[in-house]
Amino acid sequence: MTGIRRLAQHLDISIGTVSRALNGRPDVNEETRRKVLEAAAELGYVPNQSGRSLRQGTTNIIGFMMQTGTEITGQGDTFFMSVFDGVQTVFARHHLDLVALLCSSEEDPDDYLRRVVARGFADGLILSATQRHDPRFEFLAKRKIPFVTLGRSLTDVGQPWLDLDFEGMAQTSIDRLVAKGHRRIAVTRPHDDINLGHLFVDQSARALAAHGLTLDPDLIFSSKPNEAGGYHVAQQLLAKKDRPTAILLVNETIAIGFYRGLSEAGLKPGRDIAVIGRQSPQSHFLSPSLTGFTLSRRDLGIALAEALLATMPAFSHFYPDAELRKIWPEDLVEGESDAFSLPG
Amino acid sequence: MTGIRRLAQHLDISIGTVSRALNGRPDVNEETRRKVLEAAAELGYVPNQSGRSLRQGTTNIIGFMMQTGTEITGQGDTFFMSVFDGVQTVFARHHLDLVALLCSSEEDPDDYLRRVVARGFADGLILSATQRHDPRFEFLAKRKIPFVTLGRSLTDVGQPWLDLDFEGMAQTSIDRLVAKGHRRIAVTRPHDDINLGHLFVDQSARALAAHGLTLDPDLIFSSKPNEAGGYHVAQQLLAKKDRPTAILLVNETIAIGFYRGLSEAGLKPGRDIAVIGRQSPQSHFLSPSLTGFTLSRRDLGIALAEALLATMPAFSHFYPDAELRKIWPEDLVEGESDAFSLPG
DNA sequence: CATAGTACCGTAAACGTTTACGGTGATCGA
DNA sequence: TCGATCACCGTAAACGTTTACGGTACTATG
Known part of the structure; x- marks a missing residue:
């Protein structure tokens, strides 16, 4: 005797009533409902999920x-x-x-x-x-x-x-950087076909176009969304002859690696290149502090x-x-x- | 008509045989098994987990x-x-x-x-x-x-x-630091009652004792296991009059915040204080590079x-x-x- | 008092599986 | 030829729920 049947037997009522009592159905006496809930707590009864979901086709x-x-x-x-x-x-x-x-x-x-x-x-x-x-x-x-x-x-x-809001981030960032005099701006994007990459890159291009500038395809860096990816981006960027003066980092985690890549070459964000990224618990402890987007x-x-x-x-x-x-x-x-x- | 019953009807055999065929039971003709598997793939049949686990009391x-x-x-x-x-x-x-x-x-x-x-x-x-x-x-x-x-x-x-191996890490670290001449060594521990904290601190104390040294209770820093915790540890450490010359970081994530806390005070790991911690994907991009433990x-x-x-x-x-x-x-x-x- | 309505409860079917059990036809040995 | 063995398959019960349906006792209404 297990489960709801045990509970019913213990209370000497039917399993139907027990079920109704537990599930808050209206057609059960409040007094018996109280007893049922009490006994359920006492015996530690919890409905078997398999039985329940088999019956109602729902799993919670x-x-x-x-x-x-x-x-x-x-x-x-x-x-x-x-x-x-x-x-x-x-x-x-x-x-x-x-x-x-x-x-x-x-x-x-x-x-x-x-x-x-x-x-x-x-x-x-x-x-x-x-x-x-x-x-x-x-x-x-x-x-x-x-x-x-x-x-x-x-x-x-x-x-x-x-x-x-990848498009908003792109727009805001580009406007901000252009206002600071930047003309040659790089962006990053994830290495796979994830949609946000397209949104971010496309909007960056549009925002630049609105200022009469173009997004150099050579300045779009694909990277894996982790620290190593950011490090790799820095290396690629440093290898360019005509180095960009600013960069947008679409992913939150790559900033750390990117910073490291720069510093190994003696460069410093904010002094030698403008960087806008996205905040994360980790990025709060970067130095120089990261200008970036945040959300709850x-x-x-x-x-x-x-x-x-x-x-x-x-x-x-x-x-x-x-x-x-x-x-x-x-x-x-x-x-x-x-x-x-x-x-x- | 759903599930296994549909499959059985489609093949014009009993549901029992279908089930046996799918579950690899021996007492089913290999030819019929082939047909069943084929039809299952064709109709996209997948056993209902609720029914299965209700029957066998197992969920996989x-x-x-x-x-x-x-x-x-x-x-x-x-x-x-x-x-x-x-x-x-x-x-x-x-x-x-x-x-x-x-x-x-x-x-x-x-x-x-x-x-x-x-x-x-x-x-x-x-x-x-x-x-x-x-x-x-x-x-x-x-x-x-x-x-x-x-x-x-x-x-x-x-x-x-x-x-x-928290005890091994403590032992190795202490031995290493003592060999470098350190006498006043701090350790960190998680802020809650998680067991690893005890293991780490206790073994650190024992290892120090083996060298005739003691673990100053004032140099045991509790911290939350995140970047902010590490930052806070640095602040606490810097506030000490008799500052330790070395520290062991038990958690992987606190190194970043700890580094930041030091650098804000103009201190540098490896130059002004010896730091041993634990490697993580993030810590690889710390500078100076972190001496730390790693595992797969x-x-x-x-x-x-x-x-x-x-x-x-x-x-x-x-x-x-x-x-x-x-x-x-x-x-x-x-x-x-x-x-x-x-x-x- | 008869009837209708109400409040509550018991019964049993159903959800989709697995598996013990029994049954069928074929093969085999004597 | 006849029983025994075997390979394979069908039948039905069981897992623990929920819920439609019907039943009982009581109350209200005329």
Whole structure:
């Protein structure tokens, strides 16, 4: 005798009533409900998730898909941990659990997702590292699995998304640097086809064009999103004959390596080259201090969770006016790294 | 008509045979097995996990419990991502999935674990951030849930564990610094009751004692395991009248903040104070280069997975001689940060 | 008092698997 | 030819829930 049956026997009532009492159904006497809850606590009863989800086709789990490989690690770390925390605070209100679905670097992300969905693992999903053309979107849409993405994509199936304001960052940065007299400005972009790279580079080019300048294709540096990538960017940059006077770093983690690369060549950000990047817990301890964009990762996680729940029938009424598609604003924190300016 | 029943109907055989074919049972004709597998692939059939786990009481999921809070983030980031990758490569061989169980910073870890277990969420667990006295151990042992911990504890319920060699690191570091003439050596430790702090500090004291020296309680700095913690340690250290000439940093992430704190006061590691810490992807880009310990996180993950599986009846025969309790060796990478030495 | 309505509860089916058990036809040895 | 063995397959129960449905006792209403 296990589970709900044990509880029912202990109370000498039917399992149906026990279930109703526990699930807050109206048609159960408040007195018996009290007894049931009491006994459940006493016996440490927790509903078996397999039985429950088999019956209702729902798992109370939301999956956040991530890759465990070392390549993506650079941006996967503390950033997501903080986002998770925001997501959790929202989910906790609805008794939903968040788990990170860890796709091994050895497995194809699309295959992995297929498996997860077919198994009926989660009621909803959060995707990140969205590719420019992302087959996962259509797959999920076809199966009617609610999901939200952190990152826009050209593949649009009507799902909600949140994204960082890469275009705004590009625009603001370029305007700022041009105002300081810079004409030859470099940008970085991730090495893969992740969508944010396109957004950032394209907008940088447009912003430069608005000032009558062009983005030299030779000054677009691809880099892996980690410290080593930044170091490599510095090396590439230093090898150029006609060195740029300013650079935009799209990724948060590469600044550290980039600084190191510069300093090994005797160069200093803010004195010899203007650098604008993005803030992170690590970058706060760079010297000279980094001029860069910042945002509340926790708030981002909250918004992400709300956008997802707003599209799930069971929860949508809680979030009637959630922002389903939002470009998240970022603030520029002024540091010393872009102090370098050129005579008008 | 769904699931296995659909598949069976499509092939015009019974669901029992389909199930046996898919699960590799011996008593099924190889020809029919081929047909079943073919049809399964064609129709994209994947067994429903709820049904399966309800029946067999097993989930094929291993959970890695983590906290999402920002405090622990400092050590939760890239370190675990790499460990995950190693764990995954082992699990993939057995069709086990690894998920990260994200305990919100707002929830008590013990309560969270209780919930996870009661729900029958995972077949096995990996715990990290082990406390000196960790109630989770006894709880899991009582329920006979297989688990392995990353980190020793005073609470021993016979479970396998792997741990970093904090005592070895302390010993090696102290010996090395004493040989360079240092007498007044500071150490750091995590701010909470996590076990590794005790191991590290105690062994440092013993190692000093072996040289006839003592560990000044005033030179034991508690810090949060992140960059800000390191910065704070530097400030505390600089405020001492009788400043130590060397310091051991137990955590990987604090070096960056510590460096920054020193440099703001015009001090330089390796010139004004000897620093020994632990390597991380970030620390590679510190200047002067950090003398510190390193290890293969991926291999650690592999060993962790093997130790866990060795204690699970269904898999133990695959790992007859897995190391169930191992202190993981680390290598010292010599950098410039401990170049500072004192006259004999 | 008869009827309708209400509040509460028990019964049993259903979710999708796995697997013990039994059954069928074929092969084989005597 | 006949039983025994074997390879293979179908049947049905079971895992722990939820929930539609129906039933009972009580209350209200006329």
